[in-house]
């Protein structure tokens with residue numbers, strides 16, 4: 001029997017199917033007791049529509065692997081940030097033509113000040129590497145992505161926004 005942790009780690013993210021839940025950094029804990037498994041995940045942002053899908057996918061994968069009693073819990077604190085995406089995850093995004101988020105580093109605890117203007121991020125084109133890119137739309141195919149275009153290779157691409 002494959003370990004519950006290995007099964008859970010290999011489930012793909014519903015919104016970014018090039019990444020596993022482990023790459024995305026949303027898997028907090030996988031506890032295994034015989035055929036009972038308790039998985040704790042932190043959604044990528046509160047109200048994330050993919051959460052129900054993640055829960056269903058985890059339950060399906062673990063059930064298929066022989067775990068008959070699966071519980072998926074969510075932990076909202078500490079809040080997930082794009083810094084939780086693994087190095088492997090960033091590499092996979094770039095390989096699939098999606099500009100990965102920049103590392104932001106530790107944030108101050110407490111409420112995050114709301115800024116109306118996004119920071120002027122320098123996002124390199126995942127195809128040609130040019131930094132000469134601009135944002136076309138703050139929201140791409142999903143809320144976590146922005147749509148950008150490259151002035152050099154003229155190709156549009158998606159960028160995972162830093163949060």
Ligand SMILES: [Zn+2]
Nearest residue numbers: 125128150153
């Ligand atoms: Zn380009």
